[in-house]
Amino acid sequence: MREGDAPGAGPVGSMKTKKLFNSWIIWVLVGVVAVVLFLPMVFGNNSAKVDTSVGLHQLTSGNVTEAKMFDGDQRVDLKLRDSLKVDGVDKGTSVSFYYSTARAELVVDEINKANLGKFTDQPVESNWLLSMLGIIIPFLLIAGIFWFILARSQGGGSKVMQFGKSKAKLITKDMPQVTFKDVAGADEAVEELHEIKEFLQEPAKFQALGAKIPKGVLLYGPPGTGKTLLAKAVAGEAAVPFYSISGSDFVEMFVGVGASRVRDLFEQAKTNSPAIIFVDEIDAVGRHRGAGIGGGNDEREQTLNQLLVEMDGFDATTNVILIAATNRPDVLDPALLRPGRFDRQIPVEAPDLKGREQILAVHVKGKPMDATVDLNAVAKKTPGYTGADLANVLNEAALLTARSNANLIDDRALDEAIDRVMAGPQKRTRLMDEHERKVTAYHEGGHALVAAAMNQTAPVTKITILPRGRALGYTMVVPESDKYSVTRNELLDQMAYAMGGRVAEEIVFHDPSTGASNDIEKATATARKMVTEYGMSEKVGAVRLAGSAAEQGMGTASRDFSDEMAHLVDQEVRELIEQAHNDAYQALMANRHVLDRLALALLERETLNQKEIAEIFSDLVKRDKREVWLSNEARPVHQEGPILSPKERAASSTD
Numbered sequence: 001m002r003e004g005d006a007p008g009a010g011p012v013g014s015m016k017t018k019k020l021f022n023s024w025i026i027w028v029l030v031g032v033v034a035v036v037l038f039l040p041m042v043f044g045n046n047s048a049k050v051d052t053s054v055g056l057h058q059l060t061s062g063n064v065t066e067a068k069m070f071d072g073d074q075r076v077d078l079k080l081r082d083s084l085k086v087d088g089v090d091k092g093t094s095v096s097f098y099y100s101t102a103r104a105e106l107v108v109d110e111i112n113k114a115n116l117g118k119f120t121d122q123p124v125e126s127n128w129l130l131s132m133l134g135i136i137i138p139f140l141l142i143a144g145i146f147w148f149i150l151a152r153s154q155g156g157g158s159k160v161m162q163f164g165k166s167k168a169k170l171i172t173k174d175m176p177q178v179t180f181k182d183v184a185g186a187d188e189a190v191e192e193l194h195e196i197k198e199f200l201q202e203p204a205k206f207q208a209l210g211a212k213i214p215k216g217v218l219l220y221g222p223p224g225t226g227k228t229l230l231a232k233a234v235a236g237e238a239a240v241p242f243y244s245i246s247g248s249d250f251v252e253m254f255v256g257v258g259a260s261r262v263r264d265l266f267e268q269a270k271t272n273s274p275a276i277i278f279v280d281e282i283d284a285v286g287r288h289r290g291a292g293i294g295g296g297n298d299e300r301e302q303t304l305n306q307l308l309v310e311m312d313g314f315d316a317t318t319n320v321i322l323i324a325a326t327n328r329p330d331v332l333d334p335a336l337l338r339p340g341r342f343d344r345q346i347p348v349e350a351p352d353l354k355g356r357e358q359i360l361a362v363h364v365k366g367k368p369m370d371a372t373v374d375l376n377a378v379a380k381k382t383p384g385y386t387g388a389d390l391a392n393v394l395n396e397a398a399l400l401t402a403r404s405n406a407n408l409i410d411d412r413a414l415d416e417a418i419d420r421v422m423a424g425p426q427k428r429t430r431l432m433d434e435h436e437r438k439v440t441a442y443h444e445g446g447h448a449l450v451a452a453a454m455n456q457t458a459p460v461t462k463i464t465i466l467p468r469g470r471a472l473g474y475t476m477v478v479p480e481s482d483k484y485s486v487t488r489n490e491l492l493d494q495m496a497y498a499m500g501g502r503v504a505e506e507i508v509f510h511d512p513s514t515g516a517s518n519d520i521e522k523a524t525a526t527a528r529k530m531v532t533e534y535g536m537s538e539k540v541g542a543v544r545l546a547g548s549a550a551e552q553g554m555g556t557a558s559r560d561f562s563d564e565m566a567h568l569v570d571q572e573v574r575e576l577i578e579q580a581h582n583d584a585y586q587a588l589m590a591n592r593h594v595l596d597r598l599a600l601a602l603l604e605r606e607t608l609n610q611k612e613i614a615e616i617f618s619d620l621v622k623r624d625k626r627e628v629w630l631s632n633e634a635r636p637v638h639q640e641g642p643i644l645s646p647k648e649r650a651a652s653s654t655d
């Protein structure tokens, strides 16, 4: 549901077919068919046809003045002295009859015997034009059918008709303008692109100072974060033409066409400079060369080479800037990233809390909101959502509001929209049997209770046992602010929280279900990372062990440590899981009555919000446990970057 837009996937419909009918091939075919149909009418003989016996009788009876014998047609045309009457019907003075090969000699004899003043023999190839057409038409028909099928399979007739010509759209200045104001929560990227905009507006200023302007800018980041939007905004701000094409369009082309398209695209942009060329999904053409199965894709390589050639051909006065976008910067051919090519690389990340609020503010324009709606609160509920997700949330909310015949979008609609965008539409029809509902209520209750009882977890903002997507229910804990690093105690608490659902099932039913498999997977992954990547196991120490969690998941594990070490890692991981299990158990046992109360409320109301949860947890016994990491030499344990994405951290779901 967070896939980006798929350019080039337009409908193959009547529109395209119509286009094909406009093409010259169809008119040539129609013309040829018309000529063939009309020629015999114009040049053909329009004398009356008579039986062979009647014709021969005319010859013997001496009524014929002139005979014309067509060998190819096996026909004889006769001119008569007196007009001929057959069965009372007047046939006029010119008649013709056909004869079979066996009778040909007899016919010749009769003509000779008739002693005519005039007779003519017509050889076989009498009508060369018709004969030629007879050969050409089937050929043209086959060619036409071939073109038609090809056009359909290519997804549009236009493509075939003008292959080799660039399909890039020139977005003229009177098209709707996107500016940097329409892009929210991407301040760093916008700042970097400001320079590009200034260069496009006033190239002379930069050239006078001898400043080297980047030829290519690569925007990379997850789908839906606004890369296309940013590229358009640069063109909009600088008021220059925007040529855009998608890498995947090149790949589906005929052999040799991709390269000529690139040439054409640059040609067009240069003649209209200053201009922007936007190559979306550049990874489709720009993949590491020779990396494909079976020696790679020649077509793609040619296209990529042409792209590099064109970029190298830019000089200081070529006021064209190439902007490319990808969500797979890791697979790009290094040649693309060398200086003088896409040497300016700008990350476009999912927005943070403030960014989300700003994006929401951009997209609420034109949507009447209830006065009680707080965009900050909505932003808090949507960690990890991209700009496209947020635009989608507001749109869904508007649709829901319209469907319920209300005038203003309120919190209820927004909440429902958030859930839809996160996990697909609610499955109200999916029936869970009573026992399964109860297990789910205790499972989700277990997560929530452990989360609330531990020190280091964020507040629980929502619990539901309404099945959504693949999840039977979920518990949502939302951090107050976006976090970029996590401490050991926080990880321990997160693991306890993950185990909470499973442990609650054990305590209440003494018969755990499969619903916790995802939780166990998460907890195990965290534990393994703590041991092999974060240096958070005393016994193993602060070493990074290759072949750790992520690589094992990819099946590319290549272990560079001993069997003993592997054994120790496994032991430590188990130890951490056991500990998390125990933490969850202690927290739940200390609050057994709260767990029952929570499960009951869930079974009754299905979904609980933050306020309702806080009420139920009013007399919760907190589990005040904090491990102190001791170290004899001052040995700082560093961590960089976020360990779990906000979305990962925010929602834990059961299968």
Ligand code: ADP
Pocket (backbone or CB within 6 Å): 004, 005, 182, 183, 184, 185, 186, 222, 223, 224, 225, 226, 227, 228, 229, 230, 325, 359, 362, 386, 387, 388, 389, 391
């Ligand atoms: P990408 O190219 O990164 O996949 P798009 O630029 O196609 O993402 O974004 C899709 C839509 O999501 C945009 O048209 C816009 O409506 C919305 N959007 C994405 N990011 C932002 C943002 N930072 N600010 C405002 N709207 C955004």
Ligand code: MG
Pocket (backbone or CB within 6 Å): 004, 005, 224, 227, 228, 229, 280, 325
């Ligand atoms: Mg895009």
Ligand code: ZN
Pocket (backbone or CB within 6 Å): 443, 447, 501, 502, 515, 516, 519, 652, 653, 654, 655
């Ligand atoms: Zn769970």
